[in-house]
Amino acid sequence: MWTGFPLFPEAASTVAGGVDALYWFVIAISVFFSAGIFAAIFYFALRYSRKSLDEVPKPIHGSLALEITWSVIPFLITMVMFGWGTSLFFRNFHPPEGAMEIFVTGKQWMWKLQHPEGQREINELHVPVGRAVKLTMATEDVIHSFYIPAFRVKKDVVPGIYSSMWFEPTKPGKYHLFCAEYCGNQHSGMIGWVHVLSEPDYEAWLSGAPRGETMAQAGERLFQRLGCFTCHRADSPGRGPVLEGVFGSTVQLENGVKVVADEVYLRESILKPSAKTVAGYRTQMPTFQGQISEEGLMQVIAYIKSIARQERMNTPQ
Amino acid sequence: MNAALAPPPSAPPPAETPTHYLNANYGFRSWMFTLDHKRIALLYLASITLFFFIGGFYAVMLRLELVTPAGDLMSAENYNKSFTMHGVMMVFFFLIPSIPAVLGNFLIPLMIGARDLAFPRLNLLSWYIYMAGGMLTLYAMVAGGVDTGWTMYTPYSTTYSNSHVMVMAVGIFINGFSSILTGLNFIVTIHKMRAPGLTWFRLPLFVWAHYATSVIQVLGTPVIAITILLVALERGFGFGFFDPKLGGDPILFQHLFWFYSHPAVYIMILPSMGVVSELVTCFSRKKVFGYKFIAMSSVAIAVFGFLVWGHHMFVSGQSIYAGMIFSFLSFLVGIPSAIKVFNWTATMYKGSISYHTPMLYVFGFIGLFTIGGLTGLIVANLGLDVHLHDTYFIVAHFHYIMVGGAVMGYLGGIHFWWPKITGRLYPEGWARFSALVLFVGFNLTFFPQFLVGYLGMPRRYHAYPEEFQVFNVMSSAGASILGLGYLIPMIYLTWSWRYGKLAPPNPWGAKGLEWTTPSPPTTFNFEETPVVTEEAYAYAQEQETEESH
Numbered sequence: 001m002w003t004g005f006p007l008f009p010e011a012a013s014t015v016a017g018g019v020d021a022l023y024w025f026v027i028a029i030s031v032f033f034s035a036g037i038f039a040a041i042f043y044f045a046l047r048y049s050r051k052s053l054d055e056v057p058k059p060i061h062g063s064l065a066l067e068i069t070w071s072v073i074p075f076l077i078t079m080v081m082f083g084w085g086t087s088l089f090f091r092n093f094h095p096p097e098g099a100m101e102i103f104v105t106g107k108q109w110m111w112k113l114q115h116p117e118g119q120r121e122i123n124e125l126h127v128p129v130g131r132a133v134k135l136t137m138a139t140e141d142v143i144h145s146f147y148i149p150a151f152r153v154k155k156d157v158v159p160g161i162y163s164s165m166w167f168e169p170t171k172p173g174k175y176h177l178f179c180a181e182y183c184g185n186q187h188s189g190m191i192g193w194v195h196v197l198s199e200p201d202y203e204a205w206l207s208g209a210p211r212g213e214t215m216a217q218a219g220e221r222l223f224q225r226l227g228c229f230t231c232h233r234a235d236s237p238g239r240g241p242v243l244e245g246v247f248g249s250t251v252q253l254e255n256g257v258k259v260v261a262d263e264v265y266l267r268e269s270i271l272k273p274s275a276k277t278v279a280g281y282r283t284q285m286p287t288f289q290g291q292i293s294e295e296g297l298m299q300v301i302a303y304i305k306s307i308a309r310q311e312r313m314n315t316p317q
Numbered sequence: 318m319n320a321a322l323a324p325p326p327s328a329p330p331p332a333e334t335p336t337h338y339l340n341a342n343y344g345f346r347s348w349m350f351t352l353d354h355k356r357i358a359l360l361y362l363a364s365i366t367l368f369f370f371i372g373g374f375y376a377v378m379l380r381l382e383l384v385t386p387a388g389d390l391m392s393a394e395n396y397n398k399s400f401t402m403h404g405v406m407m408v409f410f411f412l413i414p415s416i417p418a419v420l421g422n423f424l425i426p427l428m429i430g431a432r433d434l435a436f437p438r439l440n441l442l443s444w445y446i447y448m449a450g451g452m453l454t455l456y457a458m459v460a461g462g463v464d465t466g467w468t469m470y471t472p473y474s475t476t477y478s479n480s481h482v483m484v485m486a487v488g489i490f491i492n493g494f495s496s497i498l499t500g501l502n503f504i505v506t507i508h509k510m511r512a513p514g515l516t517w518f519r520l521p522l523f524v525w526a527h528y529a530t531s532v533i534q535v536l537g538t539p540v541i542a543i544t545i546l547l548v549a550l551e552r553g554f555g556f557g558f559f560d561p562k563l564g565g566d567p568i569l570f571q572h573l574f575w576f577y578s579h580p581a582v583y584i585m586i587l588p589s590m591g592v593v594s595e596l597v598t599c600f601s602r603k604k605v606f607g608y609k610f611i612a613m614s615s616v617a618i619a620v621f622g623f624l625v626w627g628h629h630m631f632v633s634g635q636s637i638y639a640g641m642i643f644s645f646l647s648f649l650v651g652i653p654s655a656i657k658v659f660n661w662t663a664t665m666y667k668g669s670i671s672y673h674t675p676m677l678y679v680f681g682f683i684g685l686f687t688i689g690g691l692t693g694l695i696v697a698n699l700g701l702d703v704h705l706h707d708t709y710f711i712v713a714h715f716h717y718i719m720v721g722g723a724v725m726g727y728l729g730g731i732h733f734w735w736p737k738i739t740g741r742l743y744p745e746g747w748a749r750f751s752a753l754v755l756f757v758g759f760n761l762t763f764f765p766q767f768l769v770g771y772l773g774m775p776r777r778y779h780a781y782p783e784e785f786q787v788f789n790v791m792s793s794a795g796a797s798i799l800g801l802g803y804l805i806p807m808i809y810l811t812w813s814w815r816y817g818k819l820a821p822p823n824p825w826g827a828k829g830l831e832w833t834t835p836s837p838p839t840t841f842n843f844e845e846t847p848v849v850t851e852e853a854y855a856y857a858q859e860q861e862t863e864e865s866h
Binding site for chain 2: 005009152
């Protein structure tokens with residue numbers, strides 16, 4: 001089927017324009033230099049083609065001045081590219097404050113997405129236009145990579161850690177979502193759509209989408225079911241630290257190191273409790289590796305986050 | 318060295334066939350137990366050609382599948398196995414050994430005036446090791462295949478894949494030793510066996526390129542061997558190196574893998590650059606421009622090539638500051654490549670240029686390598702690679718380097734030294750025609766992949782969205798032309814071995830000690846050890862007299 005001959009994908013995020021501009025710049029420089037080299041080769045090949053069989057041209061040893069020129073000029077040009085590209089990358093790396101959060105789990109061969117309010121989607125993601133969205137991503141099995149060409153963003157989802165990325169859509173529409181890292185049999189089937197909706201459409205979608213409990217509620221239920229509450233008690237210090245208010249705070253570890261209790265730390269502490277024990281507590285918590293899915297983990301963390309928020313609201317400032 | 322300029326190939330062939338390395342003795346044993354570097358080179362030539370066509374067969378299957386967006390020709394599983402075998406065969410069993418093991422083996426002793434490599438038995442052993450690794454990998458293929466991709470990323474390869482990963486891993490592991498031993502042999506040979514008067518800066522640039530390549534082979538290959546061993550230990554015995562469920566780190570694998578596999582690209586391209594340096598000076602009949610800069614840029618590429626592996630991991634989650642350093646070093650490694658291209662171009666300036674087939678391959682190499690190199694600046698760029706990583710843009714980029722660069726150089730070299738290797742001339746018309754077919758076919762195959770890559774088509778996709786079809790149809794059409802371009806030389810080169818015109822010792826009027834021997838050379842290359850009194854590529858007589866005092 002003839003679908004046209006496009007050269008650029010849709011540019012539908014705040015970073016897409018910057019990436020395309022740099023791409024054009026490097027292409028322009030490249031075309032200039034290749035044209036120069038090709039022209040020189042064509043010209044020399046024709047101008048100096050062998051005129052007689054016993055022709056012997058004069059030797060030219062080289063030229064230090066020329067060598068320096070054609071080393072230094074390309075070096076300077078590549079440094080411009082390097083500076084531009086690196087600053088673009090650094091600027092695009094950190095999500096803006098107050099980005100809305102979506103939680104992504106990759107597994108062979110589908111993307112599962114959870115909204116904090118409880119909506120859950122598979123291979124489809126609905127987001128509003130004009131708002132920054134931060135993805136916290138984990139995988140149940142192998143490495144996947146979350147890729148939205150129209151947004152010019154991509155990030156590997158690596159087992160054992162949380163990966164994160166962000167984007168801010170600028171145009172309502174329907175955009176490809178691909179898995180970019182080869183992940184086995186149905187790799188090319190691990191695709192979906194990102195639906196960017198106008199604010200009213202998004203509200204309509206939110207209220208229309210089937211939703212059970214919020215992520216935090218689901219997490220609380222897991223917290224109960226797995227028996228976490230027996231040690232991490234809300235009222236008094238139990239065998240484990242009190243978790244109210246812990247998210248986002250700085251905790252001191254047994255070895256004196258201080259770490260921020262973020263998603264990555266909490267995840268590790270659930271799966272490998274002895275890795276970074278809080279000072280004053282003996283390591284007696286069992287590992288929950290294998291007992292809780294990545295999605296469940298995200299829910300428990302959402303719950304711990306939510307009680308931190310409540311705590312902060314209750315604390316008189 | 319022979320001071321007189323060799324006349325064009327018009328001398329009548331000698332009436333009586335003299336003894337040379339090919340007819341010195343006959344029979345299966347005389348080949349299987351040969352210690353002659355030239356015969357071992359031919360053993361390699363036959364075996365890498367076999368592996369090239371196996372790898373090529375899989376490429377054909379991939380391109381056929383991708384003609385339509387739906388995955389309809391074969392199953393996803395077979396598609397995944399096909400691109401894995403294509404990559405493994407082409408990278409480990411064709412490209413890495415190609416120029417060093419065939420042309421390097423054949424030519425290094427001849428070029429430096431030696432009777433053989435430093436360790437002839439080790440040389441033969443390298444070939445046996447290579448064949449053992451190759452056969453084991455072929456067995457993995459026949460037994461059911463492997464679906465990890467040639468990159469074998471963990472934990473897919475260690476925990477999740479149900480294919481014959483172990484057998485293939487052992488095959489690649491064994492093959493690595495062949496590469497190490499060949500590199501070692503070349504290094505010792507180049508250090509210790511140069512003819513009297515052949516100082517380092519009188520060496521042909523082909524030898525310099527192989528010296529740099531050998532250093533990478535010796536230093537880099539052990540790392541891939543260790544990595545594969547760790548994969549095998551995790552997969553077979555549950556040692557936790559890479560799978561986080563066993564306490565490992567999947568990113569560690571990527572560091573180790575690319576620490577070798579990025580320099581491996583330079584193992585492929587440096588020898589090809591060495592070939593181009595020889596050809597461009599011969600067919601311009603003029604001393605190469607900036608000899609020391611070309612020689613030293615090979616060494617610079619070998620050194621810096623070891624420091625850029627992290628550019629394969631910009632979106633893997635490695636520190637953004639690590640990304641910054643790797644990006645910087647990747648830009649840096651582009652400079653010595655640019656220096657080479659400029660010097661080759663300048664060599665043609667005021668030369669006497671002929672358009673024999675090897676020179677056509679030089680034109681093809683410079684054109685395609687330039688495009689491959691410049692698109693390297695795009696993917697080395699942090700800001701752009703986020704979008705382009707793991708898309709067809711990457712596929713196009715590395716094929717421009719590894720096929721457009723390395724294979725063009727290899728074929729150019731094969732044509733250039735064919736008269737020396739076989740004692741026969743190939744049909745020039747067919748050879749020029751096929752060089753053209755290759756160039757057109759290659760560009761039609763891979764240029765559309767840049768475009769579809771920027772549009773966002775991920776690599777290793779068995780099925781793809783319809784809007785990408787037009788580019789894939791172009792690519793597949795190009796691949797069929799490219800395939801033809803490889804078949805034609807197979808046919809006429811094989812033909813010429815028996816029926817080609819007899820070649821004089823120096824059909825191109827080239828400089829270099831290998832052209833002072835008869836075509837084909839005798840078993841021990843030189844009647845007596847030559848004494849070198851002049852720089853490389855002393856085409857002009859005035860210059861020779863000038864420099865011989």
